[in-house]
Amino acid sequence: MTTTSASTASAGVFDDITASESSLRRFLHGLPGVDQVGAEARAAGLGTRSIKTTAKSFAIDLAIRMVDLTTLEGADTHGKVRALASKAMRPDPADPTCPMTAAVCVYPDMVATAKQTLGTSGVHVAAVATAFPSGRAALDIKLADTRDAVEAGADEIDMVIDRGAFLSGRYLDVHDEIVAVKQACGPAHLKVIFETGELQTYDNVRRASWLAMMAGAHFIKTSTGKVQPAATLPVTLVMLEAVRDFREQTGQMVGVKPAGGIRTTKDAIKYLVMVNEIAGPDWLDPDWFRFGASTLLNDLLMQRTKMVTGRYSGPDYFTLD
């Protein structure tokens, strides 16, 4: 199967569907429903796989390469962002073989600071824009927020959808907003956050996934990390099925990013097993699958150290943030 990046846009393929509110609704509500019990059982079943020794080493290094090292606090300072960026480039200073993370994820006003520290290291800067985390602002403010982040040097933009519009059935508004933000992104990649904790049902997660992919998202992302529940295995499973089906239909690959609540290596490996089994090995790459996390990285590093040295490590030997 030939695969193209979503950046070449899905122009044409879905024009009929996204032409009007009613055709879009007909399409989204015509998607097959998610078997809730089945999805949860499948996710739980995949979580029982035993990953050991060399496979575990591979999974840990891959997971580190997939981490979007995140700090999204009101109390963030330039110093903290610089420290985080340094950590992203060299997660384990004691071990030069430890890979870099995929990106650091910050608020737009911190992008320049992160970019300055990261330089040409290859670690991307992702910025949350569009009135993150609630998304409650006028469109022009959201677009200005996005342009601001891109001008400051962001390589990736994490936008939130308008959940109010989505839940009240104004799908076209949500679609057009994603299209507008994508345009404002220019060369930057666009990740679309659904905040699945607020979408109530797996059916809605499936609809939101298709909606975002038709609007041209490069990545679909579960949550902001500010709402409980954040990322869960079944929700991610539904999204992985959506990107798999989307590629079958259009030949375009879309990435998936679970964010929030993934704190242990064990959790991360469960996600990787699911990626491999549901979407396929093509997605086992930082370009197509990411973890939005902050504390996860330290646990991955501790496990990595344990694999290398043969003794258990402790949090004393890694930075707090």
Add this chain to the structure above:
Amino acid sequence: MARIDVKKTYKLYIGGEFPRSESGRTYVVNDAQGNLLANAAQASRKDARDAVVAARKAFGGWSSRTAYNRGQVVYRIAEVLEGRRDQFVAELRASEGVTAAKANTFVDAAIDRLVWYAGWADKITQVVSSANPVAGPFFNISAPEPTGVVAVVAPSGPLLGLVSVVAPAIVTGNTCVVIASEAHPLTAITLGEVMATSDLPGGVVNLLTGSAAEIAPWLASHMDVNGIDLTGVTDPDLATSLEVAAADNLKRVRRAPEAPVDWLATPGIDRLTDWLETKTVWHPIGV
């Protein structure tokens, strides 16, 4: 119709809960005559890992309590133990084959030992701290602080020996992961039940049953363990290898005793000071 016995399942005590071993393993525990007494959980290295995580989690809260409060909690363990003395007497008689009088002596001594260490909780600071004379315009004060997470290889005395090594570690504000005597693990788990019902926060004491030779090396090399007590290690080669492994992160080590210990004798304060660090503060004298 004869009533069916309700057999007790002996599990581990980790983080205030009683989980089975992660490995699913058990081993047979015999009484003094060699007859089956019960099956005990055989802890694996992963149970030890979980126990260290639980102990680390509990350390912040436990160490920041006042010494007075820690003394009260340890005294409370003695109270609850007193209330279940018959059970402990019966268990000691079954597992060690001692007479009722002897078992009673051990239970009495264990309760008294807890009370004795509970009393030390808010007094040890006065004994080992000091205001130091220095040649400069400074107050110079030294005060003890708990070491952190302490791994304990408990001696074979199933109740008194165990209490005598655990009480001093926790009363000073440390949390501990204990490998109970392999031959007599049942009393340790029953003691865990006493602790679980006596105001002791979960994770302050974690009890593992199984092979010390299997589990102790993982605790000795564990970078998040701050001290290790080798009192129950009888094999000198194992003791040496544990000390070597413990050197990697400069753990405090209490070495295995050279001669058998008389647990009935009144202890000194060395088991308290073994798990205390000395913090010295230089403070300028005001203008």
